[in-house]
Amino acid sequence: MAHSLESRVLAVNGPLITVEVIRGHHIMMNEVAYVMHGDIGLKAEVIRIRGNMAYIQVFENTVGVKVGDPVVFTDELLSATLGPGMLGQIYDGLQNPLNELDNIQGFFLRRGHYLSALDTSKKWEFTPLVTQGARVKAGQYLGRVSEGMFDHHIMVPLALQGGFEVMDIAGPGSYTVEDMIATLKNAEGRESPVSMKQKWPIKLPIRAYKERLLPDRPLLTQCRMIDIFFPIAEGGTACIPGPFGAGKTVLQQIISRYAQADIVIIVACGERAGEVVETIRDFPKLEDPKTGRSLMDRTVIICNTSSMPVAAREASIYTGVTLGEYYRQLGLKVLLLADSTSRWAQALRESSARMEEIPGEEAFPAYLESRIAAIYERAGLVKLYNDVTGSLTMIGSVSPAGGNFEEPVTQNTLKVVGAFYGLSRARSDQRRYPAIDPMISWSIYLKQMEASLSLLHPKWRTLIEEARELLYRGNDIHQMMLVIGEESISIEDLIILLKAETVDAVCLQQDSFDAVDRATPRERQVDDFLLLMDMVHTTFSFENREECKKEMTRLRNNFFQMKYYPFKSDGYQKYRQEIREILEERVKVE
Amino acid sequence: MIVEYTQITSIQGDIIAVEAKDIRYGELAAVRSRLRTSLAQVIRLRGNEVLLQVFAGAKGISTGDRVRFLGHPMQVTYGDAMLGRVFNGSGLPLDAGPDLRSYPRHEVGGPSVNPVKRIIPRGFIETRVPMIDVFNPLVESQKLPIFAAAGEPYNELLTRVGIRANADVVILGGIGLKHDEYLKFRHAFEEAGVLPRTVMFIHTASDPVVERLLVPDMSLALAEQFGVSGKRVLVLLSDMTAFADAMKEVAISMDQVPSNLGYPGSLYSDLAARYEKAVDFEGAGSITILAVTTMPGDDVTHPVPDNTGYITEGQFYLKNGVVEPFGSLSRLKQLVVGSVTREDHGYIMNSMIRLFARSREVEQKLAMGFEKTEDDERFLKYGRLFYDRFMDLKVDIGLNSALDLGWKTLAECFNPDEVGIKQSMIDGYWPGQGRSEFGD
């Protein structure tokens, strides 16, 4: 081995490279390093240090690397670049803008090419918000630029520790993200120049706020099953486990379009490229009904699909969360969707296996549990220094091996999230979409948000519980019927069963591909649900089974037809009226 | 100067170790033993120790054999001259055709396509198999496996779809293929006139196991070249479970900790790296992948079909000689259903399956000895019609005829308010309501 002044490759095992570090050089855990290969450097992260050996995980294919190739350490942690200009971007897991790469590289992603995450030539119209002499600390605003529909506040860099005095602040004018807009001085008199762009190590949470608040208000997704039965809170967390093809991605896609968030961050983590393409190509054309702008203007896509390097997949979720926390610092309502966290866990498993760590359950490393917890813990509702609230809500899908929820990723995720949307094969096989199984799913937020939900209807929570009770009973009766036969159940039970099926068909099931049905605004959710509950509360009595089935089918069909008409349209009103009449008729019979 | 190394220090499974310097990770080597010369690939470097995976297997390799490094990773020849030819997993001709060594060569297992260079696929591929066309339509650039237990006619289905798909170039990758099956493919392609635009990479069951690993990579690397040059390519792979089993063998010889039933923890990524080659290029051609995944013990939760299902864009589940409506799925269907295909397509597709689920339930119930109600009767009838008109693989009709037949079948068994279809569609298509047209 050449004993030169450089650190060099000692061993190559796929993306794991062992480096002999030159004596006297200090290296840092999670530091970024580059393996020099011809005229390119392959980006890597230090994941273990032992004596003078560093184990680095390369974010690229390592074909062609030789023992003895030089390795350069950068003295920087793996970081995200934050600032104006991220909205509408499509990044890879390391925050390379894929659109820019495309201009340079054509069809394929060539390794070793890294570009700035932010456009460094674009000028932003800056307005200062502080004056010289102001006392500030990390996360406090120095000024703002407007980015699309948002005020993008420029803050004291989050990585700066302690208190500062503003020595100098730029006047109103246009600046690039690299221009200096302020100079800060700390207590020791050290000066730090500040631009609009900053870096933050992706694996550490951003904590520049006054306090964390208990998530107590809903984040509307416009998916009825979620909003009504298993609501998610602003700043809350949820997971969507389900076997392949059960509908995790479609559910996430529909949420990414219609959720009432300010910013949506989509992390396509180790899944199909084709699915991201749908988002990339459709979003610019879709209008955000709230703002009238393109959906892309509120979206950031982090895309490290399954054939992209596995190590970068591990980083992609952290990159997404870091961006989410950053926007939360701006006082925005951020929603992060990660599909799928199992692929991230598998990336951990692959690197753990290469490092020959002692494997735990299903060969996942023992630290899987704490890593999962640490990620979801970064979600939350916070009160910022200026008393404005910001939130980061996280919904991750989980892809359990064999569709069996008893596996480590699902189980460890369930321990930390506030809502569980379990998709079942049985429901997806029957095309009952979204295939969230109401029998097993739960949300702690229904109770936690009771005060704000009761504004919808004074007895909202009670009604939901009644509806769920009905679904449970309907399910029991259905099971019983399969065992003892339809003829052996009472007509009363049959009515319960048919009521439950109606609730299922018209409320729980929602067709993601129907222009009207795919998103239900809150007002309609409430109106339709209350009408449905009127049906549930109505006492029916029938002469015989035949009449019972016939009448209940007619009623259900009316509800069913109604849901495909736009809210309050003529067709909608017509079916609503018909349902009312049928129900009132019943009351008269009483 | 060509350096030959002779210090083979260990042999384990099909992995050999040799002492050598200045070797690149992933490069190829030729291992010359008493019986033959075999290709091998560098799969690990540790100081001067180089681990090589020998494609022809390590049987008969001695510690004194010679290893020559080639300085480049695995490559595939590209050119129209490849069409109509048959090669083995390492890319050597198996037929008597001319030598292709002068043609350009491209590395296999290259980088992924930049997602922003992909477009949303919209090309509906009509197969005239109603279970596919109506319920799980195949779309150009889709990656889709046929899940089947041993003994199911999966290769027949593969052949049939392969011929119907009307691709510019068909690439057949045979992995652990029985020789008879290979001949059947060849014969069917010949009859249909597809052979002149077909390239075959054939690894048969009697060839060395590790060589299987090359077949998907060779097939897909070639497909990529054709695709970039504007061709619509269809890649047929049979059987990807044999490919996964070869990976398992290698992992075990490397003492890797298995994650599930002996398969390496990277199984998902390894399979995805192949399947993700399916693509619709912006401004160029496309690659569609149709594969066979045999299910050991007919178990979908077995790691190979399970991981595959998580990667591919749906699956055709072949069971008892028919494409099962439950468990089969085309995830790209929404890109064509009702927009590229007829407006009523989506409604027929969903409603017929939902009702078929009921008829299965009724069957189960009756099998348990319960009395038959009038309702049951109708569902049974529906189930029978559904089987005969749609599921039976002998049925060979176009999509629109199949949709019309769907409405007819519904009307023969149910009232319009029982099928859960929105009124405007019922008004337009329910037989006897006016405008339904029959025939293709």
Ligand SMILES: Nc1ncnc2c1ncn2[C@@H]1O[C@H](COP(=O)(O)OP(=O)(O)OP(=O)(O)O)[C@@H](O)[C@H]1O
């Ligand atoms: N809400 C829905 N409405 C209509 N169809 C749906 C819905 N959800 C899922 N589907 C159908 O099921 C298919 C599979 O859904 P999806 O891709 O979301 O599954 P998944 O759970 O993400 O699977 P994987 O784990 O393999 O990624 C879709 O392509 C679509 O055809």
Ligand SMILES: [Mg+2]
């Ligand atoms: Mg998915």
